[in-house]
Amino acid sequence: MKILVCVTSVPDTTTKISFTDNNTKLNRAGVQYITGPYDDYALSRAVELKEQHGGTVTVLNVGEADTEPVIRKCLAIGADDAIRVNADPTDAFFVAEQIAAIARENAYDLILMGRESIDYNGGQVHGIVGEMLGLPSISPVMKLDIEGSKARITREIEGGKDELEATLPLVLGCQEPIAEWKIPNMRGIMSARTKPLKVVEPAGNDTLTKVAGYELPPPRGAVRMIPAEEAETLISLLRTEAKVL
Amino acid sequence: MISEIEENQDLIVRTVRDFATRHIEPFVREWDEKQYFPLEVMQQLGQLGLLGVLVPEAYGGAGLGYREYVGVIAEISRVDGSIGLSVAAHNSLCTNHILLFGNEDQKQRFLPQLASGEFIGAWGLTEPNTGSDAGNMRTTATRDGTHWILNGSKNFITHGKSGHVAVVIARTADPNTSHNATAFIVERGTPGFSAGKKEDKLGMRASETAEMIFQDCRIPDANRLGEVGDGFIQSLKVLDGGRISIAALSLGIAQGAFGHALRYAQERQQFGQAIARFQAIGFKLADLATEIEAARLLTYQAADLKDAGKAVTREAAMAKLFASEVAVKAANEAVQIFGGYGFTKDFPVEKYYRDAKLCTIGEGTSEIQRLVISRQLLK
Ligand SMILES: Cc1cc2nc3c(=O)[nH]c(=O)nc-3n(C[C@H](O)[C@H](O)[C@H](O)COP(=O)(O)OP(=O)(O)OC[C@H]3O[C@@H](n4cnc5c(N)ncnc54)[C@H](O)[C@@H]3O)c2cc1C
Numbered sequence: 001m002k003i004l005v006c007v008t009s010v011p012d013t014t015t016k017i018s019f020t021d022n023n024t025k026l027n028r029a030g031v032q033y034i035t036g037p038y039d040d041y042a043l044s045r046a047v048e049l050k051e052q053h054g055g056t057v058t059v060l061n062v063g064e065a066d067t068e069p070v071i072r073k074c075l076a077i078g079a080d081d082a083i084r085v086n087a088d089p090t091d092a093f094f095v096a097e098q099i100a101a102i103a104r105e106n107a108y109d110l111i112l113m114g115r116e117s118i119d120y121n122g123g124q125v126h127g128i129v130g131e132m133l134g135l136p137s138i139s140p141v142m143k144l145d146i147e148g149s150k151a152r153i154t155r156e157i158e159g160g161k162d163e164l165e166a167t168l169p170l171v172l173g174c175q176e177p178i179a180e181w182k183i184p185n186m187r188g189i190m191s192a193r194t195k196p197l198k199v200v201e202p203a204g205n206d207t208l209t210k211v212a213g214y215e216l217p218p219p220r221g222a223v224r225m226i227p228a229e230e231a232e233t234l235i236s237l238l239r240t241e242a243k244v245l
Numbered sequence: 246m247i248s249e250i251e252e253n254q255d256l257i258v259r260t261v262r263d264f265a266t267r268h269i270e271p272f273v274r275e276w277d278e279k280q281y282f283p284l285e286v287m288q289q290l291g292q293l294g295l296l297g298v299l300v301p302e303a304y305g306g307a308g309l310g311y312r313e314y315v316g317v318i319a320e321i322s323r324v325d326g327s328i329g330l331s332v333a334a335h336n337s338l339c340t341n342h343i344l345l346f347g348n349e350d351q352k353q354r355f356l357p358q359l360a361s362g363e364f365i366g367a368w369g370l371t372e373p374n375t376g377s378d379a380g381n382m383r384t385t386a387t388r389d390g391t392h393w394i395l396n397g398s399k400n401f402i403t404h405g406k407s408g409h410v411a412v413v414i415a416r417t418a419d420p421n422t423s424h425n426a427t428a429f430i431v432e433r434g435t436p437g438f439s440a441g442k443k444e445d446k447l448g449m450r451a452s453e454t455a456e457m458i459f460q461d462c463r464i465p466d467a468n469r470l471g472e473v474g475d476g477f478i479q480s481l482k483v484l485d486g487g488r489i490s491i492a493a494l495s496l497g498i499a500q501g502a503f504g505h506a507l508r509y510a511q512e513r514q515q516f517g518q519a520i521a522r523f524q525a526i527g528f529k530l531a532d533l534a535t536e537i538e539a540a541r542l543l544t545y546q547a548a549d550l551k552d553a554g555k556a557v558t559r560e561a562a563m564a565k566l567f568a569s570e571v572a573v574k575a576a577n578e579a580v581q582i583f584g585g586y587g588f589t590k591d592f593p594v595e596k597y598y599r600d601a602k603l604c605t606i607g608e609g610t611s612e613i614q615r616l617v618i619s620r621q622l623l624k
Contacts, residue, residue, distance in 0.1 A: 068252075069252055069255060069256060072252065072256060073256055073259075073260075076256065076260075181267075183260055183263050183264050183267075183293060184256075184260055184293075185292065185293045185294045185307075186257065186293060186294030186295065186298065186307030186309060187294055187302070187307060189253065189256050189257055189260065190253075190307070190308065190309075192256075193249065193253065
């Protein structure tokens with residue numbers, strides 16, 4: 001089985017967010033980058049499937065050279081090789097176009113990715129990739145098993161779960177608890193250094209959206225503690241100050 | 246562009262941080278209060294390759310150097326010094342003694358299990374009456390055909406109770422003669438070997454410290470490490486590396502305490518501003534940051550020299566002395582910056598304050614480090 005796992009390099013969840021260039025770009029100074037947490041789950045499941053069924057796991061990232069530590073970590077966790085499309089991942093369409101271009105050159109049985117990146121949270125890439133390749137795309141997948149050429153999938157839906165069966169190849173957006181979250185071991189880290197990481201130039205330049213500006217949410221207000229026995233005070237504050245009642 | 250070595254180091258450190266955040270941090274207080282030694286976490290650390298950091302891959306280890314090892318110990322200790330201490334003692338005392346002085350058969354028999362965490366290792370030099378003065382130990386080993394018979398006891402031994410394998414140094418010739426000690430590998434379950442009291446400690450409470458007792462304990466000569474009479478000299482060499490471990494442990498504790506203090510100082514408001522804005526607090530932070538940086542540089546210098554195969558007795562002692570005193574100071578100032586909250590168990594810094602103190606005592610007190618350094622200067 002050939003599996004492609006698409007990963008994002010995103011700011012660590014504890015990053016203090018600020019902007020530059022007239023509020024159109026994230027201020028990257030001092031930001032620690034991590035693999036997108038949902039992508040991490042996709043990769044972990046890919047590695048488990050490889051252990052069960054054999055095959056290869058290739059990691060794909062659309063990003064500039066500074067994303068390579070994130071790619072190396074994926075190799076350390078158990079991917080066999082990696083491809084980096086050397087470009088700033090400007091929007092979902094552009095990224096999907098790159099993934100589709102790589103997928104057209106290689107017959108993957110599964111194309112896995114996180115259900116969304118945790119920086120812009122678009123959650124669109126898997127859908128666009130599926131459309132471009134003419135393959136079914138399903139998200140958010142919380143359970144995935146393979147039997148022959150069939151995939152058994154559990155997808156989260158509003159208020160419940162959806163059990164699906166589909167024939168490979170497929171494009172899937174993943175989330176927990178699809179796999180046990182993996183931490184690389186020291187040997188994996190050492191062997192990652194010698195695994196192939198191929199850098200390719202982007203296949204097109206069709207950015208369909210452009211960021212006009214970002215705005216931070218208003219800062220969180222201070223906490224006011226109200227003793228349990230003063231419920232009336234709470235209600236009156238909710239009326240007069242918070243104005244939510 | 247960062248170098249490959251730095252990128253690797255960064256990935257190792259981040260991996261350890263990920264593990265510590267998920268599998269250690271949530272339990273720190275509970276383990277501390279219950280004095281619970283989490284064997285299962287040690288085994289998980291083994292699966293990640295963190296219990297055989299310096300062991301070559303051929304023996305199932307990670308095959309890394311001291312630079313990476315320092316990063317591992319410091320990163321664990323930033324979250325929990327107890328686990329840092331246990332990982333340090335396992336790697337650099339027990340495992341390293343067998344790696345450095347074991348014969349091929351001994352390495353094959355013990356290193357893979359120690360590196361994988363299947364076996365937890367202990368190392369026994371200290372005795373009730375001989376700590377700093379370890380050369381005068383009373384535990385004896387007498388030859389009996391193809392065996393040795395051990396009698397005596399060792400105390401303050403990390404993993405003295407739960408350890409599966411211990412390297413034990415015992416006297417094999419008259420006291421006050423040179424070359425009078427020999428090192429042996431003792432397996433748990435060997436008749437005549439038992440664990441005594443587990444210490445109830447000020448800090449490092451999740452790291453097990455216990456007594457090991459030997460009563461006519463028969464050890465095959467095949468478990469003797471190196472030559473008869475070389476045990477004490479071997480120990481000093483093991484401790485040269487061990488001191489880099491304790492320097493790393495100290496560094497991690499200092500960084501952990503400082504990190505909490507830095508954050509708190511920016512959040513806590515008094516007199517209408519963050520307390521970090523008061524020069525008295527700002528300067529404390531500046532001094533700590535500077536001293537921690539110096540401790541870090543000394544520790545990595547010793548690690549790099551060791552990796553380059555150079556003599557490190559002086560540099561390792563300097564790193565251990567300085568970093569351990571910085572750890573105590575950083576933890577002390579962190580409690581001060583937290584004020585009354587720092588004195589309570591609801592905030593993390595009081596634990597650093599208790600844990601840090603071990604660093605100026607274990608594997609040679611600060612006084613003994615000064616003795617080692619001055620002897621190196623005056624020789
Ligand atoms: C948590 C913990 C874990 C430990 N783990 C291990 C382990 O795994 N294996 C092991 O073998 N040991 C272990 N030890 C023992 C530790 O290494 C000793 O406690 C340490 O070496 C000091 O010995 P001591 O406690 O007997 O103190 P002493 O040697 O009695 O020292 C008491 C004081 O006298 C000072 N002093 C002694 N001699 C001199 C001198 N010549 N000049 C100036 N001052 C001097 C010391 O610096 C100290 O301040 C551990 C200890 C602890 C607390």
